[in-house]
Amino acid sequence: MESDLSTSDYLDQIERLPTHEREGQLFWKLRIRETRSQLRHLFANSRLRTSLVISLSIVFWIGLFVLFYLGFDFVVGQVGLPGATYHAQTVQFVFTLFFMSLQIMLIFSSGIILYGGLYASNETNHLLTLPIRDSRIVLYRFQESLFFSSWGFFLLASPMLIAYGIVVSAPWYYYAYLPGLMISFAYIPCTIGAIICLILISRVPHLRRIVVGIIALLIVVVAYTSIWRTLDIKDADLLGAAWFKQTFRRFEFTREEWLPSTWLSNGLLEAAREETFDPGDLPWFESGKYLIVLLSNAMFFHVILLWVGGLLYRSSYYGLNSRQARQTHLRMAWIDRITEKLLWLLPRETQLLIIKDFRMFRRDPVQWSQFLIFFGLLMLYFANIDRFRQHRQDINVLAWVNIVSFLNLAVVGLILSTFTTRFIYPLISLEGRRFWILGRLPIERDAILWGKFLFAASGSWLPCAILVVSSDIMLRVSIQVIVIHQFICLMLCIGLSGMAVGLGAIMPDFREQSPSKIAAGFGGTLNLVLSAIFILLTVLLTALPCHFYFMANESKLQTQMIPAGNLLLWLSLGLIGVVLLTALVTIVPLMGGFRAFRKLEV
Template sequence: MKPSLPQPSETELAVLVGSLPSHEREGQVFLRLRSAIGWSNLRGLAAHAKLRTTLVVGLSVLFWIGLFVLFYEGFKFVVSHVGQSGASLHAKTILFVFSLFFSSLQVMLIFSAGIILYGSLYASRETKFLMTLPVRDERIVFFRFQEAIFFSSWGFILLASPMLVAYGWVVQSPWYYFAYLPFLLIAFAYIPSSIGAIGCLLLMRHLPRMRRVAIGLASVVVIVIAYQSIWRTLAIADADLLGAAWFKKTYLRFSFTRGEWLPSTWLSHALIDAARRWDLNPDDLPWLESGKYLVLIVSNALMLHLIVKWIGKRVFRESYWGLATRPAKKGRVDLAWIDLIAEKLMFAFPKQTRLLISKDLRLFRRDPVQWSQFLIFFGLLTLYFANVDRFRQHKTDLSVLTWVNVVSFLNLAVVGLILSTFTTRFIYPLLSLEGRRFWILSLLPVERETIIWGKFWFAAGGSWLPCSALVLLSDLTLDVSWMVVGVHQLICLLLCVGLSGMAVGLGAMMPNFREQSPSKIAAGFGGTLNLVLSALYILVVVLLTALPCHFYLLAGRAEMPPKFLQVGYLRFWLLTGILASTALAAVVTIVPLRKGLKAFRNLEV
């Protein structure tokens, strides 16, 4: 029976509350703490990591400029073709794009903020220290919630800002469009982040008693909703594929993303209204209409801010101690079935490497933060690949064959990009998280190189199995040729090996043993650098093989192909692209691992 914690009397509570500083003074102290931490980090980067900071800032700027150019050309195409059909159709098209984009990011922000808040609030030693200070519970929650907002929304700002600036530039928006933009983005990001924080606090309040039920129900709800949405979206007649009727039906099927109660819809309407030129119609006041949506978004963000503090005041301390004092389960001596399967699959590795890989595998499957994200993203991809069969009909048509090849390689690139986020989020921080128990590893009769190789094989093998299965499912659903299936499997193997080597190598070169949160480690310089380099590597590898393979298939079907599209020439081009991709994969795998082994061998903790 779980012992009950002693509850203070009303008199004791009154004395304790009366001895606390005022809300204003408490906020000032934590603001000074936040400012001191921020300035200390900036001074440390300027003094000891100038090259790293310059590289991250430079790559981020290049990434922003690349997205701006891409969105600029896209909106220019939409305005030039759709704008000629009337302002109403143009507004509907842009509303469809904005609503779909922001609604998807809205869901991601909810999960991201909730997961990050759990790691920084319930699994941090700093929280234990803050709870010993004479501060209010809601202040601790809000202090950690600020970090969750920052780490979960910086990617949203990086993706959304070039798109919105490009749209305003294309349609020649007035000045107040760009003035509203930062306030709209910040207030919008606050709403789903607050919802994620509320869900995290309420879930942790009841998690010790109903952990399996809560996680199981959440997984079932997400899978059912995603399956129904994808099924309705893809249930389109083949004759309407990419035609006017197809776009009309697609617009109607995504009507759930334009609900008037969604913050993403408020943001989309605010942006479209602010982008209209008031001088074209003196009676129209778009700045006023957009300002109303801005007030609506800001007021809801402030209301959710108060709700987060109110819930944190009432449930945080009880949920924290309830989670920390829950009775431990009796350990099982026998191995789980997944461990037995993994042991049989790793028969070729030395015993020490097998033990290290098994340790990382058990830590992964015992951490719901990791496997839940893995299950959600790859489960959604599985549902999508299982239903994306609309392109395989009428394969005698050359245009449809072109789309089949393009979609198959795009699916491969999507799998690679999602894999890059997982290697950055989970694989890169692995060695940094060993800092708390590094002294144990140092006492073991195990070479440090074995630790690095264990992390690498765990990442490469654990990522290759699901990724190759997803790519194979996509190819079989699209009914592509067996040559393309073989090329895709080879590319998938190269991506898994290269991304794993890059994440493990950079993680060993730039470890952060002071930080306990994997999300914060991944959001640092090394994690950002790993994510950018991973995206560039995926882009180069896919292009080296996708273009020659695509043209090779088209040349075999064309009656009179041009000289540069002759089958013999393209066969040589395809072979060269595969060899170049293999060489690039070897470089991005071997070079970071060698430097990581050298740095980890000389590391003193």
């Protein structure tokens, strides 16, 4: 009888819950108030920072737009306007491959961000104690992960698609369809990533690190297979007509009709096509069909997400947080002992802080899985880059090799800047919540920042150096170029680490627990933009003088206009400029970070 009463009471409580519509209205009011409060705080207390970030983002968008405009103008000049024989095939190949890549990235990023919002957030812990449906909590956190994971997609895709529309003189409905197509497309992979996250945590809470590692390894293997097949050319010249035909056939899987990326590409191509004199040919109607397909699938996965969230979230949350703790070992792990010996020149407290950060990095599958995926793919690319040289036997091969080697160096730097923004910049903000622990230790506050800086600089230098030297060996550049590249790589690691640590201490966010959201904020965006500018300036300061100097030496060309001595002086000044620029972007943010961190009260 008592059990029946408790069951009836429970059912009565369920019936008294607000309706789905009322619950949704309450959460939207909460989100609107939070957004308004954050914007008011930014424009009242951080006007300079906000205006700087917005200005740099606009400049970055315009730069991408110009780049895509020139690229599509070249393509249209080669294959013709929409309606030509090869235009649809060429542009569809570019669109489907581009959106397929972004589709996979959206799946991973949304799942990772949702994991932090649902299972490692104090706000979510509070929401679980309130009479709120589990599906509503999942939807509330999913909306945040959707925004933070897809803003990069809109930043990259919007200038490309607008530039394409201008180049091909697309009709007005192309731009009218554009927002709906992009939003509905981004919603589908983000919901898929969220569903995978919920199922993964509910089924294998104890093995999630192993599962994430296996998935990352599978992605690297699949990418390696694709790269190998694409570059495995025996009878066709690289970048020739036969090579393009073979590559087009090998990536045919990206144009499968069941993929959302294909729906988006076809919808854009149909909307950009002009109407013909055929009464049955209505491009705006065909594009509208693809928009309806994307919207209907987005709503379908939305319903599936709510159902899976209501079914699995609470049980997976309790299963993850109630698992049996492992028995702690007082002795230091072997990899930590090796790290300690490598840092023997540093003070003891700095060694321990670096070892602590390194241990946290190893224990976080989000960090090392992304590190494995991106650097693994770069290593596969560099390992196969010699195939390009095998098919280039003309007189310009030396100039081509020098250009590609510096482009590879810039790519490594840009990848490193994303990691310093994503993982190093939020370290100070995350440390602030447990700063009371560090405050009781017999160490100075400056030692904490020095530990973060040395951990980032030393930890990033080794993989970047290996990637750069692998690229140089495959391209068979001279030993002098290898030394210069390693020097630039070291400067990039020092500058990017100092910038991320310094700006992270100047602009901390102690209210947010998710590293992804901290990195996606104004401070993280500013750090990413400034890092990209620093990388481009560093590479340009050395690429041009190095290119002309070694071209002149190896080709034995001595010109009266630019003597060899002037080229050597130009190269030396470029290297000195890199040192000065690195010192500027390292010392200025770190000094500002030291001052801000000493005044910090938490």
